[in-house]
Amino acid sequence: xIKILRRVLRHLALEHGLLAGLWLRFGKPSxxxxxLYLGRWGGLHSVGRNTxxxxxxxxxxxxxxxxxxxxxxxxxxxxxxxxxxxxxxxxYGVRLDAVGKIDVRDNSFIGYGAIIMPGVTIGPNxxxxxxAVVTKDVPPNTVVGAGPTRTLMSTEELVQRKLTKARSYPxxxxxxxxxxxxxxxxxxxxxxxxxxxxxGPDAALPVR
Numbered sequence: 001x002i003k004i005l006r007r008v009l010r011h012l013a014l015e016h017g018l019l020a021g022l023w024l025r026f027g028k029p030s031x032x033x034x035x036l037y038l039g040r041w042g043g044l045h046s047v048g049r050n051t052x053x054x055x056x057x058x059x060x061x062x063x064x065x066x067x068x069x070x071x072x073x074x075x076x077x078x079x080x081x082x083x084x085x086x087x088x089x090x091x092y093g094v095r096l097d098a099v100g101k102i103d104v105r106d107n108s109f110i111g112y113g114a115i116i117m118p119g120v121t122i123g124p125n126x127x128x129x130x131x132a133v134v135t136k137d138v139p140p141n142t143v144v145g146a147g148p149t150r151t152l153m154s155t156e157e158l159v160q161r162k163l164t165k166a167r168s169y170p171x172x173x174x175x176x177x178x179x180x181x182x183x184x185x186x187x188x189x190x191x192x193x194x195x196x197x198x199x200g201p202d203a204a205l206p207v208r
Contacts, residue, residue, distance in 0.1 A: 002189070003202065006023075006026070006028065007102055010029065010033065010164065011026055013027070013039055013041070013180055014031075014036055014040065017040070017041040018158055019128075020037065020041065021071075021117065023037075024037075024055065028032075029055070030052075031052035031053060031054050031055070031072075032050075032051075033051050034051040034053050034054070034055050035047050035051045035052050035067075036075070037054055037066075038059075038062070039051075042059075042062060043059075043062035043063055043065070043066070043206045044059065044062045044063075044065050044067065044206060045062075045063060045065055045066040045101075045195065045198075045199060045203070045206050046066050046067070046206075047063065047067045048067060048068040048106065049069045049136055050068070050069055050070045050073065051068070051069065051070060051071040051072070051073070052071075052073065053067070054073060054074050054075050055074040055075075056075035057073050057074070057076055057077075057078070058075075058076075058077040058078065059078045059080070060077070060078065060079050060080050060081065061078075061079075061080025061081055061099065061118075062080075062100045063080075063191060063194075063195060063205070063206050064080040064099065064100065064102060064195070064198060065078050065101070065102045065103075065104075066078065066101065066102070066103050066104065066199065067071030067104045068104055068105045068106035068107070068108065068123070069106045069107070070106055070107050071076065071104055071106065071107065071108050071110075071123075072108075072109040072110070072111075072116070073104075073109075074109075074110055074111050074112040074130070074149065075108050075112050075113065076110045076111065076112070076113065076114040076115065076128075077114070077115045077116070078116045079103045079112060079115065079116065079117055079118060079208060080099055080100065080101075080102060080118050081098060081099045081118060082098035082099075082118065082162070084160070085097065085098050085181075086181045088155075088158075088159050088162070088203075089181075094159060094163055095166070095175055095176055095178070096159070096162050096163055096175075097165045097166040097169060097171075097172065097175040097193060098118065098137050098162055098165065098166060099118055100117075100118030100119030100120070100198075101118075101123040101198035101199070102116050102118065102119075102120055102121075102122075103120075103122070103198075104116075104121075104122045104123060105121065105122060105123035105140070106124040106125070107123065107124050107125045108122050108123035108124060108126045108127070108128070109123065109126075109128065109129070110122070110128045111127070111129045111130035111132065112130040112131075112133065113130050113131045114128045114129070114130065114131060114132045114133070115132070115133045115134065116128070116134045116137035117133070117135045120134050120135070120136065120137060120138070120187075121137045121138070122134065122137070122138045123138065124140050124141075125139060125140055125141045126138045126139070126140060126141065126142045126143065126144070127142075127143040127144070128143060128144055128148075129143065129146065130144035131145075131146040132144055132145050132146045133146070134138065134199050138198070140187065140206045145179060161182050170191055171192060171193040171198075172199055174186050174189060174190050174193070175190075190203065191205065196202065
């Protein structure tokens, strides 16, 4: 009876996006099934064939994440935006924006506890070791691991660098119009413009 119930929940979740919470909690989905679900209903831009995603993986901005074929994703964290922006905007009186795609190419593996930052492309045929913090592109056929902590720059320098970057975004005119950190009037168009910029003008918006 339990096996039948799990099969029913799997079918409803994968094929129709229904009762996914129950299936994820009680259905014991495989990492492959979890990847299928996230690709169809989890808001990710796309997930390729024969890819596995561990249930504990975190995608802060799934719309901007694309994962290729035959990839393995452990309990890693994919960060699509810079969380310091709200604080810096208020503290320095600026209008910053800092988001970026995360593009994991075919045959790549992301290890446990790795953190992938916005604007990063990984692979193909690359391995990101456990605990690595990836802040820049990983070339094809490359293995990267964790590195030492170091001082980067002053906060003022950070703000100026981010402001220059934000002004280069094609959607920055919308950021200048934004009221607060989340403006319901503008968010759908911001999402559309960002995805089009990351993956091309014909890119479909992910199902949420």
